[in-house]
Amino acid sequence: MSVARFKDLCVDVSCPSAMVAFWGRVLGLTSPADNPNVLVGEVPEKTIWMCQVPEPRTVKQRVHLDVQTGSIDGLVREGATVQSPATEEQHWTVMEDPEGGEFCGFVRDTVPAYRLMELVVDSADPEAQARWWAGVVGGDVGSRPGQPYYWLENVPGLPFPYWVFVPVPEAKTVKNRIHWDVTAPALQPVLDAGATLLRPKDDEIGWHVCADPEGNEFCVFLS
Template identity: 85%
Template sequence: MAVARFKDLCVDVNCPSAMTSFWGQVLGLTSPADNPAVLVGDRPEKTVWINQVPEPRTVKQRVHLDVLTSSIEELEKLGATVQSPITDEQHWAVLGDPEGGEFCGFERDNVPAYRLMELIVDSADPEAQARWWAGVVGGEVSHNPANPWYWLENVPGLPFPYWVFIPVPEPKTVKNRIHWDVTADELQPVLDAGATLLRPKDDEIGWWVCADPEGNEFCVFLPPVNEESDGQA
């Protein structure tokens, strides 16, 4: 039984104005006039927070987005750079956003208004990661024996079809520049599932920062009625 629900995504950036404009156009989201550092769609779960951080991107991102597009050239016009083009063997292009963060573009004849197709997470053990997150937020674990990755689908609240965990040899070394938030009725069931508490809610932040079994950061938002009791645990 799931103990949390997917809430939204967060992207760390150095220049919020440029990156909000870029990701808004790439994903098909808009930024409200009263809050230029957030992107919104027709569902709360499509929200993407654009968080300014002082540190630059230094290593390959362990979390990235796969997006749909009518053409890779369209993404280049928005400010993306091609790192690896589409080929007969690779049916997507690997691109960099204006700050160098990796994402992948998939060309389609018919592109929906909301263009986020899947969330990709580099993993030492993709099966274990997929099954752990299925236990936390629900959904079905899927796998094609011909490929080494695992994915979740039919996750309650997830505004894109697939949440994919792919194998990589390198370990996680720095804070992820893309992370996700969840909501939960209580914090303890998330910790009992195997999450690590990195930072409790305090006077500066109104949420609980946790990490999954491979160290990927995520934030837990609790109903106000349960925050005090969890803070005293």
């Protein structure tokens, strides 16, 4: 039985206005007039907060977004840069957003209005990560024979189809620039599942900052 529910996404950025404009166009989201640093969709779970931070991106992001698009040229016109073109073996284009953050573009004949396809997390042990998060937020663990990656699908509240965990050799060294928030009736069951409390809710923040077993930061809002 899950102990939390997916809430939304947060992206660390240097210039919120530029990144709101870029990601709004790329993902098919809008920014409300009374809160220009957030993107919203027709359900609350599609919310993406653009959080201004002083530190720039310095290493490859361990969390990135995969998006659906009608053309790679269209993403370039929006302000993205091609890092690695698609090939016969790799059916996606690795790109960078205006601040250098990696994301992948998947060309589709038909593109939905909301174009976020999946959240991808670099992992030392993708299977363990997928099963841990399934225990926290629910959903089904998927895999393909002979393939090293695992994913979650049918996660309650998840506004995109897949949450993917892929193997990488390098260890996590800095705070992730993309993280997710969850809601939970209580914090302790999340900690009992194996999360680490990094910063408790206090007078400055209204949520608990935690980390999963591989150190990926996420925030817990008590419901």
